Amino acid sequence: MNREQVLDKRITFFALVWPILIETFLRMFFGTVDTFMLSGYSDSSVAGVGAANQYISILILLFQMVSGGAGIVISQHLGAKDDKKASHVALIAVLFNLLFGILISVIMFALSGKMLELMNFQPEILKYSKQYLIIVGSFSFMQAASITASATLRSYGLVKYPMLVNMGANLLNIIGNAIFIYGLFGAPVLGVKGVAISTISSQAVGLIVMIVVIKRNLGIRFSLSEVLKIPKKEVVEVLKSIFKIGGPSAGESLSYNTSQIVITSFISTMGAFALSTRFYVYNMMFYIMMFGLATAQATQIIIGHLIGAGKKEEAYKSCMYSLKLSVIVSASVAILFAVFGKTLLGLFTDDINIIELGGILFIITIILEPGRSFNLVIGYALKAAGDAKYTLYLGLISMWLVLVTMSYFLGVSMGLGLVGVWIAFAMDEWLRGIMMLKRWKSRAWEKKAVVTKKEGCIEDEDEKLLQTVN
Numbered sequence: 001m002n003r004e005q006v007l008d009k010r011i012t013f014f015a016l017v018w019p020i021l022i023e024t025f026l027r028m029f030f031g032t033v034d035t036f037m038l039s040g041y042s043d044s045s046v047a048g049v050g051a052a053n054q055y056i057s058i059l060i061l062l063f064q065m066v067s068g069g070a071g072i073v074i075s076q077h078l079g080a081k082d083d084k085k086a087s088h089v090a091l092i093a094v095l096f097n098l099l100f101g102i103l104i105s106v107i108m109f110a111l112s113g114k115m116l117e118l119m120n121f122q123p124e125i126l127k128y129s130k131q132y133l134i135i136v137g138s139f140s141f142m143q144a145a146s147i148t149a150s151a152t153l154r155s156y157g158l159v160k161y162p163m164l165v166n167m168g169a170n171l172l173n174i175i176g177n178a179i180f181i182y183g184l185f186g187a188p189v190l191g192v193k194g195v196a197i198s199t200i201s202s203q204a205v206g207l208i209v210m211i212v213v214i215k216r217n218l219g220i221r222f223s224l225s226e227v228l229k230i231p232k233k234e235v236v237e238v239l240k241s242i243f244k245i246g247g248p249s250a251g252e253s254l255s256y257n258t259s260q261i262v263i264t265s266f267i268s269t270m271g272a273f274a275l276s277t278r279f280y281v282y283n284m285m286f287y288i289m290m291f292g293l294a295t296a297q298a299t300q301i302i303i304g305h306l307i308g309a310g311k312k313e314e315a316y317k318s319c320m321y322s323l324k325l326s327v328i329v330s331a332s333v334a335i336l337f338a339v340f341g342k343t344l345l346g347l348f349t350d351d352i353n354i355i356e357l358g359g360i361l362f363i364i365t366i367i368l369e370p371g372r373s374f375n376l377v378i379g380y381a382l383k384a385a386g387d388a389k390y391t392l393y394l395g396l397i398s399m400w401l402v403l404v405t406m407s408y409f410l411g412v413s414m415g416l417g418l419v420g421v422w423i424a425f426a427m428d429e430w431l432r433g434i435m436m437l438k439r440w441k442s443r444a445w446e447k448k449a450v451v452t453k454k455e456g457c458i459e460d461e462d463e464k465l466l467q468t469v470n
Contacts, residue, residue, distance in 0.1 A: 013322070016301055019159040021294035025287070026166035033170065034195050035283050037177045039348045043276045045192050046348075048121075048128025050279030054261050055115060055133055056140070059104055061253040063144040066097040069246020071151035072304045072384050073238070076449060078155065079308025085238075087220050088230055090152040092238050094145055094222050101144025108137030122272055128192045135196035142203045149210040152218075154301055161213045165206045172202035248392035249383050255392075259399045263407045263421060270417050277354045277418060280345060281361045288333045288365060292373040295326040296380035303384035307449045319381040319440060326373040334369040338362045361422050368426040374433025378440050386448035387439070394435055403428035 038045045070093035077086035112133040116126060150162045179187045180194020190197070214220050227235070267274050299322040306315040337344070341362035345355045379391050403424055410420025439445070 013298055013302060013318070016154075016157065016159050016298035017294055019163040020154070020297050021291060023159070023163040023166050024290050024294045024297075026163070026170050029170055033174055033177065034199070035280070036348060037174075037181050038192065038195060041181060041191055042124075043349060043351065043354075044122075044124045044272065045128045047272065047276045047279055048125045049132050049192060049195065050283070051116070051121060051125065051264065051275075052129040052133035052136070054257065054264060055112075056136055056143075058254060058257045058261075059108070059137065059140045060143055060147065061250055061257055062104065063097055063101060063140075063147055064253065065246040065250030066093050066100070066144075066242055067148040067151040067246075068249050068383070069093075069242035069244070070148060071155045072245050072300065072386075073241050074152060074155035075301055075304025075384070076308035079305035086155075087218065088234065089238050089242070090155075090214070090218070090220055091222060091226055092230070092235055093242060094148045094152065095224065095227055096239065097144040097148045098141060101141030104144070105138050105141045108140060109134065112137050121268060121275075125272065125275070131192045132196045135193065136199055139200040139203070142200065142207050146203060146207040146210065149207065149214060152214060152220075153210065154297070155304070156218060157301070158213075158217060161210065161217075165209050165213075168209070169202040169206040172205060173198050176201055245383060245386060245388045248388035252379075252388075252392045252395040255396055255399050259404050262404055266408055266412055267418065267421065269412065273351070273353055274357075274418055276349070276351075277357050277361075278421075280348055280354060281341075281358045284337065284341070284344060284362075285365060285369075288330060288337055288369050289372055289376070291329045291333065292326045292369070292376045295322050295329075295373075296376040298322070299377055300380040300384040303381050307385050312443075312446050315381075315385065316440070316443065319378060322381075323374065323377045323437075326377050327370045330369045330373045331366065334362075334366045338366050357418060360419055364419070364422040364426060368422065368429055371426060371430035371433045374437055375429050378433070378436040382436065382439060382445055385445040387445035390439055390444075391436065394432055398428050398432045398435075402431055 034049060035046055038049060070089055074086045074089050077083075077089060113130050116129045116133060121129060150165075153159065153161050176198025177195055178184055180190040180198060183189040187194075211222060214222070220226075264275070264278070267278050299319055302318050303315045306312070306318065338359075342355050342359040345358045349355065382388065382391055406424035406427055407421045410416050410423055411418065412420075414420055416423070
């Protein structure tokens with residue numbers, strides 16, 4: 001079986017989506033395990049870790065500026081049959097993100113506490129947030145390298161490896177949590193600190209395994225000496241192509257997570273009960289959006305390869321197929337959570353107020369999630385086609401003028417609390433989703449690719465600066 005046949009076999013919707021779905025589930029399960037195990041420790045510790053994770057999410061999105069852009073550029077090069085350039089992109093991206101991650105880790109070690117003090121949390125929640133964020137944030141360079149390595153494997157269609165790595169990491173995390181939360185084997189009971197230590201330890205093991213997998217399967221060695229063999233001009237060109245897509249994409253995601261921090265500050269004025277409810281329900285909602293996210297990521301890989309190969313009509317149809325499937329599945333899962341949501345919340349807390357309010361939020365989620373599917377699938381497709389700036393501009397407008405503004409108006413001014421905030425979530429997701437659908441149907445994205453098979457090179461549409469270096 002030749003190289004094209006191997007890639008064609010890997011780069012199909014169902015070959016990609018189920019391993020990505022399982023990997024996505026496992027990544028989400030990582031946080032759920034922490035939440036479940038800490039819920040026996042205290043509701044405040046759950047709220048504290050949830051608050052800290054909002055900052056961790058922002059760090060991950062900063063790292064995805066490189067990993068996300070690299071994944072798309074690699075896919076387009078592979079579609080254009082340029083394996084050598086694809087491997088160079090992977091090598092440069094992983095090492096660049098690792099260095100960037102080290103810088104961020106130093107900043108988090110020094111400033112984590114001051115960042116959290118801006119959120120107006122109650123003293124106990126603030127204490128747990130600081131304990132978690134200082135430890136996990138100080139080792140965020142591992143996340144930086146890990147997500148870039150994972151993006152590389154996905155772009156080559158090797159999606160089973162990240163799935164298996166996450167299985168192992170989850171198992172290690174559960175064992176570590178149990179040791180430090182319950183004091184097994186004579187270990188000290190460290191609570192939130194123990195969960196943080198367990199998290200970074202399992203991440204470290206996962207990163208090492210993925211680096212080994214890439215070396216054995218793709219022949220890419222991540223070392224400074226290998227990067228130095230690549231001409232400086234090509235390194236600059238690769239980074240430009242990555243940031244052309246990854247910059248706007250990360251900016252959009254950064255804006256969303258920053259808006260979530262602002263909204264969380266609104267919710268904190270509603271009391272610890274509202275804050276705990278928000279984190280319990282939000283964690284569970286990830287399972288509703290799981291299929292949509294996996295579908296979006298699989299579609300992005302496929303469209304990246306199709307765009308690189310010049311098959312734009314197939315790319316258009318692939319996105320529309322994925323969108324229909326995602327909307328149907330996400331809506332169905334949302335209905336199941338609306339029916340059984342209270343029972344599931346009862347596994348985490350016995351506070352009847354949290355359970356009742358959470359049940360109402362799950363009902364609103366039936367309306368919210370189909371809109372999110374539009375946003376995810378088409379948004380990822382536009383980025384895969386190189387049209388990342390549109391999603392950034394749309395996101396900035398909708399997130400701040402609709403999501404944040406309406407969250408404050410409905411939740412605080414109108415006194416609807418979390419119900420008002422959830423309605424604002426739905427308004428934002430549907431507005432962005434509908435606008436992205438119009439953009440996809442307009443086919444304006446067809447001229448945005450950074451790699452074209454016809455020319456066999458990277459092409460900067462605005463500056464025409466990037467050329468292939470052989």
